[in-house]
Amino acid sequence: MSLYERIGGEPAVDAAVDIFYRKVLADDRISHFFDTVDMDTQAAKQKAFLTMVFGGPNHYSGKDLRDGHKHMALNDIHFDAVIENLAATLKELGVGDGDINEIAAIANSVKDDVLNR
Amino acid sequence: MIEIKFGDQTVPVDAGESVLDSFLRNGIDLPYGCRGGACQSCMLVAEEGEIPPAAQVGLKTTQKQLGYFLSCQCIPQSPLQVRLAEQAGQIQESKVLERDEIAPNILRLRLQPVLSYQPGQYLNIWHQKSADSPQFIRSYSIASVPELDNFIELHIKIIEGGVFSQWAKNELSVGDTLRLQGPIGECFYVTEQPEQPLLLIGIGTGLAPLFGIVRDALQKGHTGPVHLVIAAREKQGFYMQGALENLSRDYPQLDMTYVCQTSNGEIDEISSFAPIQGDIYAYIKTRFPSTKGMRVYLCGAASFVRKMKKQVFLSGTGMRDIHADAFLPCS
Numbered sequence: 001m002s003l004y005e006r007i008g009g010e011p012a013v014d015a016a017v018d019i020f021y022r023k024v025l026a027d028d029r030i031s032h033f034f035d036t037v038d039m040d041t042q043a044a045k046q047k048a049f050l051t052m053v054f055g056g057p058n059h060y061s062g063k064d065l066r067d068g069h070k071h072m073a074l075n076d077i078h079f080d081a082v083i084e085n086l087a088a089t090l091k092e093l094g095v096g097d098g099d100i101n102e103i104a105a106i107a108n109s110v111k112d113d114v115l116n117r
Numbered sequence: 118m119i120e121i122k123f124g125d126q127t128v129p130v131d132a133g134e135s136v137l138d139s140f141l142r143n144g145i146d147l148p149y150g151c152r153g154g155a156c157q158s159c160m161l162v163a164e165e166g167e168i169p170p171a172a173q174v175g176l177k178t179t180q181k182q183l184g185y186f187l188s189c190q191c192i193p194q195s196p197l198q199v200r201l202a203e204q205a206g207q208i209q210e211s212k213v214l215e216r217d218e219i220a221p222n223i224l225r226l227r228l229q230p231v232l233s234y235q236p237g238q239y240l241n242i243w244h245q246k247s248a249d250s251p252q253f254i255r256s257y258s259i260a261s262v263p264e265l266d267n268f269i270e271l272h273i274k275i276i277e278g279g280v281f282s283q284w285a286k287n288e289l290s291v292g293d294t295l296r297l298q299g300p301i302g303e304c305f306y307v308t309e310q311p312e313q314p315l316l317l318i319g320i321g322t323g324l325a326p327l328f329g330i331v332r333d334a335l336q337k338g339h340t341g342p343v344h345l346v347i348a349a350r351e352k353q354g355f356y357m358q359g360a361l362e363n364l365s366r367d368y369p370q371l372d373m374t375y376v377c378q379t380s381n382g383e384i385d386e387i388s389s390f391a392p393i394q395g396d397i398y399a400y401i402k403t404r405f406p407s408t409k410g411m412r413v414y415l416c417g418a419a420s421f422v423r424k425m426k427k428q429v430f431l432s433g434t435g436m437r438d439i440h441a442d443a444f445l446p447c448s
Contacts, residue, residue: 060151
């Protein structure tokens, strides 16, 4: 069974989006990046992101990630904040530590693209 | 091979191919993003035919009801007739049945019900002063309920310099014809979880769609509590108190509050029908510290909808339980 199936597939992603997005908006380190974005559009993007890190079907490419984050002047603090919120979301949903580590590793694999390094 | 009708074009779809892929292959330029059913930018509407369930995964119930689907996830099993998601349909002529200035700056129009709609959706009025003047399109939300009213009701806010509202105020008479297009929008009541508490918050003529949605929910047998909160900048901005008072007398589950956003930020609750003085955001925060499990409807100025949407999301409402009709400014 794949990681994505183990987590619970699309319904699990749906459940995770609200929790994750709420944590991100409440996190002073990164919340200001979301002040001017449309919430529905952003929720759809978060869903695509979570699908990707859960190992589900996605079409994320390194180039998209670079282009999408280029203007934001992001650094390690911002990236780590997202990873922390992601891990806390998964814990809240009862995902096991092994799977959380696997997911964090997938997220970390795109770090250089997101930070445009 | 299955064929998809799109305007006057017929597009052949290969076995196992998605609608999006077949359109792109045949040179029809559709917007798209992730191709994975997540970003929803390739959304289309099916006017006829059966939508495979996989093509509606992740959409709001209201969108599903209206036939919206994601073209990248749609591998059709039978012919479909589709259109772009933002096209609003044919223009229809409708006569003005009644016009009343129900408040200092609000004109209520009642029109022939020439189209079917859900209360809370909006329609476009195509307005041209005379044959050689430019054409303007203005959107108004629908306050009536088809099962209860034999007219379409709109609340027109009279704006200084407003292209349509000034004309409607000064020149439009009963018996005149308006050109309508629609309905559009996903902010309406759906009959699911009738016990779920509803929280409806509106500013100014945001009351129009909410008046439709509330009456629709009640006449469809919603059993949960219904909290309607109406805000206005000043006391003169409230209207239709009589109709609302009657409604809450008929339905004890309806709880009505007026919030008057005048200068001081204090919250001073007098009674449910005298306006509370204060800031709408602070009032909602104090009155509903947790909105978890509630279905929320937000109608009014775009800035208000945006801010309140974030607030109720952070206080616990799920993204899919937030329905909004944001009024965009235009003169």
